[in-house]
Amino acid sequence: MVHEKDLALLVDLYELAMAQAYWAEGMHDTAVFSLFFRELPKNRNFVLACGQQHVATVIETLKFSREHIKRLEGLDRFQPEFLEWLGKFRFSGHIRAVPEGTPLFPQEPLLEIEAPIAEAQILESLVMNYVHLESVLASKAVRVRLAAGERPVVDFGMRRMHGVDAAHRSVRAFRLAGLAGTSNVLAGLDYGLTVSGTMAHSFVQAYPDEMDAFKVYARLYPGTTLLVDTYDTRRAVRRIADWLKRDSGARVSAIRLDSGDLEAEARDCRAILDEAGLQDVRIMASGGLDEYRISRLVAAGVPIDGFGVGTAIGASNDAPALELAYKLTEYGGLPRMKNSSGKQSFPGGKQVFRQYDRDGRMKGDVIGGREEVFDGDPLLRPVMKHGVVLVSAVDSLDQQVEYAAASIRSLPAAYLALEPAEPFPVVISAYLRALQADALKRIRG
Amino acid sequence: MVHEKDLALLVDLYELAMAQAYWAEGMHDTAVFSLFFRELPKNRNFVLACGQQHVATVIETLKFSREHIKRLEGLDRFQPEFLEWLGKFRFSGHIRAVPEGTPLFPQEPLLEIEAPIAEAQILESLVMNYVHLESVLASKAVRVRLAAGERPVVDFGMRRMHGVDAAHRSVRAFRLAGLAGTSNVLAGLDYGLTVSGTMAHSFVQAYPDEMDAFKVYARLYPGTTLLVDTYDTRRAVRRIADWLKRDSGARVSAIRLDSGDLEAEARDCRAILDEAGLQDVRIMASGGLDEYRISRLVAAGVPIDGFGVGTAIGASNDAPALELAYKLTEYGGLPRMKNSSGKQSFPGGKQVFRQYDRDGRMKGDVIGGREEVFDGDPLLRPVMKHGVVLVSAVDSLDQQVEYAAASIRSLPAAYLALEPAEPFPVVISAYLRALQADALKRIRG
Numbered sequence: 001m002v003h004e005k006d007l008a009l010l011v012d013l014y015e016l017a018m019a020q021a022y023w024a025e026g027m028h029d030t031a032v033f034s035l036f037f038r039e040l041p042k043n044r045n046f047v048l049a050c051g052q053q054h055v056a057t058v059i060e061t062l063k064f065s066r067e068h069i070k071r072l073e074g075l076d077r078f079q080p081e082f083l084e085w086l087g088k089f090r091f092s093g094h095i096r097a098v099p100e101g102t103p104l105f106p107q108e109p110l111l112e113i114e115a116p117i118a119e120a121q122i123l124e125s126l127v128m129n130y131v132h133l134e135s136v137l138a139s140k141a142v143r144v145r146l147a148a149g150e151r152p153v154v155d156f157g158m159r160r161m162h163g164v165d166a167a168h169r170s171v172r173a174f175r176l177a178g179l180a181g182t183s184n185v186l187a188g189l190d191y192g193l194t195v196s197g198t199m200a201h202s203f204v205q206a207y208p209d210e211m212d213a214f215k216v217y218a219r220l221y222p223g224t225t226l227l228v229d230t231y232d233t234r235r236a237v238r239r240i241a242d243w244l245k246r247d248s249g250a251r252v253s254a255i256r257l258d259s260g261d262l263e264a265e266a267r268d269c270r271a272i273l274d275e276a277g278l279q280d281v282r283i284m285a286s287g288g289l290d291e292y293r294i295s296r297l298v299a300a301g302v303p304i305d306g307f308g309v310g311t312a313i314g315a316s317n318d319a320p321a322l323e324l325a326y327k328l329t330e331y332g333g334l335p336r337m338k339n340s341s342g343k344q345s346f347p348g349g350k351q352v353f354r355q356y357d358r359d360g361r362m363k364g365d366v367i368g369g370r371e372e373v374f375d376g377d378p379l380l381r382p383v384m385k386h387g388v389v390l391v392s393a394v395d396s397l398d399q400q401v402e403y404a405a406a407s408i409r410s411l412p413a414a415y416l417a418l419e420p421a422e423p424f425p426v427v428i429s430a431y432l433r434a435l436q437a438d439a440l441k442r443i444r445g
Numbered sequence: 446m447v448h449e450k451d452l453a454l455l456v457d458l459y460e461l462a463m464a465q466a467y468w469a470e471g472m473h474d475t476a477v478f479s480l481f482f483r484e485l486p487k488n489r490n491f492v493l494a495c496g497q498q499h500v501a502t503v504i505e506t507l508k509f510s511r512e513h514i515k516r517l518e519g520l521d522r523f524q525p526e527f528l529e530w531l532g533k534f535r536f537s538g539h540i541r542a543v544p545e546g547t548p549l550f551p552q553e554p555l556l557e558i559e560a561p562i563a564e565a566q567i568l569e570s571l572v573m574n575y576v577h578l579e580s581v582l583a584s585k586a587v588r589v590r591l592a593a594g595e596r597p598v599v600d601f602g603m604r605r606m607h608g609v610d611a612a613h614r615s616v617r618a619f620r621l622a623g624l625a626g627t628s629n630v631l632a633g634l635d636y637g638l639t640v641s642g643t644m645a646h647s648f649v650q651a652y653p654d655e656m657d658a659f660k661v662y663a664r665l666y667p668g669t670t671l672l673v674d675t676y677d678t679r680r681a682v683r684r685i686a687d688w689l690k691r692d693s694g695a696r697v698s699a700i701r702l703d704s705g706d707l708e709a710e711a712r713d714c715r716a717i718l719d720e721a722g723l724q725d726v727r728i729m730a731s732g733g734l735d736e737y738r739i740s741r742l743v744a745a746g747v748p749i750d751g752f753g754v755g756t757a758i759g760a761s762n763d764a765p766a767l768e769l770a771y772k773l774t775e776y777g778g779l780p781r782m783k784n785s786s787g788k789q790s791f792p793g794g795k796q797v798f799r800q801y802d803r804d805g806r807m808k809g810d811v812i813g814g815r816e817e818v819f820d821g822d823p824l825l826r827p828v829m830k831h832g833v834v835l836v837s838a839v840d841s842l843d844q845q846v847e848y849a850a851a852s853i854r855s856l857p858a859a860y861l862a863l864e865p866a867e868p869f870p871v872v873i874s875a876y877l878r879a880l881q882a883d884a885l886k887r888i889r890g
């Protein structure tokens with residue numbers, strides 16, 4: 001398992017190889033690297049950028065230990081003097097980032113790092129890994145939450161997430177995306193999201209009669225949720241209704257459906273419960289749900305009061321990866337750009353200005369040079385100076401959650417829908433376009 | 446970030462809630478839980494089961510600390526006596542698992558846990574998370590490796606993996622899947638996979654002329670690989686060829702193409718290199734590659750000598766999740782089964798027998814009861830007894846890699862292809878079928 005103290009060594013070899021080359025060549029000038037994505041995943045209208053402030057706190061403490069240096073010696077590729085430099089490495093640069101939970105569009109930087117080029121290069125894969133995970137999972141979860149409307153969505157995904165770090169940081173992303181709770185104890189406690197849970201089929205199966213299992217749970221956990229689909233859903237709900245009518249001391253808040261035709265079963269179960277006067281017993285649904293299934297259930301007016309969602313948000317199953325890129329855009333004061341087929345970008349440090357209409361709805365963005373000024377809110381804000389996190393600039397998670405909710409609410413309706421919308425209006429400033437044209441001319445020179 | 450000492454608390458709340466109920470009810474009988482998957486992901490012919498021995502070593506040291514207990518108290522759901530029990534919890538049960546790197550099919554257990562029911566229940570999500578990650582990534586990577594034939598495949602995926610645990614354990618899975626190397630320093634060193642790396646576009650961009658970047662690298666890293674697609678690929682390769690012809694001291698092993706029409710560019714670059722007498726300079730390709738693109742390039746005879754693959758294997762992008770299930774199959778000596786629509790399974794502890802033809806090719810499996818005996822190799826082997834890992838039963842990673850390679854080679858050709866094959870012949874024993882029929886009768890009774 002990876003320990004925090006080993007994160008510096010969680011690096012792609014080429015980053016260290018390039019760092020040694022810069023060091024050997026005395027190339028210590030300042031570089032600007034931009035982290036952005038090239039395209040939206042299919043069927044997505046925005047990416048909810050998350051993790052970019054979080055990773056700054058990781059970078060602040062990053063260092064290569066003696067043991068790391070010894071292990072790197074074994075690769076037979078690094079000079080002793082370079083390894084000495086690496087042993088003293090502490091990131092000394094600046095980071096600007098958009099707030100956690102900002103909806104973003106292609107080409108807009110989530111984060112820009114300005115530092116001596118070797119230092120910025122070393123961070124590449126770790127920064128990407130951190131921001132990628134949280135942005136991918138939050139961007140999926142927010143769709144599921146939007147599809148559910150006012151009904152709470154609870155994360156059940158730990159078991160099918162990619163490893164224990166994903167199982168942990170996912171919950172941070174889910175809070176930013178507006179989920180109501182998680183089944184995950186550690187992550188829920190660490191990130192302040194309500195921890196909730198019901199029972200598994202195994203619990204029902206362990207008793208000779210499922211009613212015994214239900215009664216044990218209701219006694220131990222008054223107001224519990226009972227899982228009713230282990231054998232015959234409607235029969236289970238009828239027996240629960242009979243019991244609750246007879247036993248006024250028993251308190252059950254909800255039943256959970258986890259399989260089958262959720263629409264038909266929810267309607268039948270609602271009818272059974274209502275007939276028994278149990279209007280206050282809610283119906284929760286889970287089992288292979290994603291934003292599309294939830295949206296259909298909600299549109300059909302199916303009487304489901306909340307959703308537990310696992311694999312869809314845990315693995316972002318339709319778009320598990322984002323075309324995130326960490327690109328050199330400036331070095332030694334000169335704009336830089338590559339020109340590989342199909343992968344053009346814009347050189348130079350940047351700022352994104354977000355413009356709103358009178359009702360506070362986002363109406364368009366301008367991507368300009370770092371020193372340009374346009375109407376609108378500049379999104380990239382300093383979060384680290386000279387390697388130190390600006391405590392005043394990094395919000396508490398509660399504040400970030402509030403910011404994210406407000407940001408999502410400010411998106412025009414078409415971008416909150418599940419269906420693909422027209423590309424959001426993002427204008428590239430004339431200055432950046434000219435810079436790109438110049439760079440192309442120089443490259444093709 | 447998750448620390449090893451906190452893994453016990455990385456649990457779904459319902460597992461602790463059920464454990465408390467078992468504890469409160471004095472239900473301490475032995476349960477058997479089976480870990481299996483219901484269906485193959487689309488277009489897959491087998492799952493390469495990985496992580497099931499690995500997780501046993503995690504379970505061995507799992508415990509709830511005082512701090513964990515204090516945090517659980519705060520959830521206001523657990524009785525002090527239960528928390529005392531939990532504080533003393535050490536897993537005391539048995540685990541049988543198939544060897545790491547075993548190709549498996551639906552319904553075949555990867556692992557079975559036999560323990561007092563509360564203990565086995567607590568492990569559910571952690572066991573699934575561990576095995577899921579490694580099996581998902583290995584199952585994808587083995588396809589990419591098979592598509593590449595004899596050409597080496599190197600993992601470039603860290604940046605788009607889901608978090609740092611995935612970025613680490615992925616490399617264990619990739620070794621089992623037969624990859625040749627990884628760009629990931631920490632994971633490569635920890636899991637004994639060759640660490641390799643070239644340069645990024647940023648390095649080329651940092652110099653006024655890309656030839657300067659190439660010359661610096663070749664001097665520092667004799668026999669290096671040069672990234673040639675930052676500006677104009679063919680022009681770069683022509684200039685490299687001129688330089689290498691003139692400078693007999695310069696040693697370059699390969700060029701890397703990372704974008705564009707790989708087929709056309711590889712052919713043109715090969716011709717340029719060959720004309721210059723540089724037949725020994727190889728061509729590596731990367732950039733959005735997966736098993737299908739690699740297979741087409743190989744089938745077309747494109748002169749590419751090795752592949753760097755990132756997102757496809759890092760996120761298993763076409764099938765990032767596996768329908769893994771951890772189900773109670775026996776409690777108190779009685780077979781158990783649920784009967785939710787569409788989710789039938791077989792009750793009772795099991796064994797899988799793998800049968801081979803005279804040439805050593807797998808010809809079929811029998812899933813039988815744990816005590817049954819059939820022709821063939823029994824796949825589930827004890828790896829833990831009374832909570833202690835059987836050191837003699839858990840192979841070294843080198844041995845596991847060898848076993849995995851032999852197992853994969855023993856698959857019939859149709860299952861090694863990328864195209865979906867007929868379902869592999871898996872027979873359920875008459876005993877298990879009868880057990881299922883009995884259980885159904887009891888349930889419906």
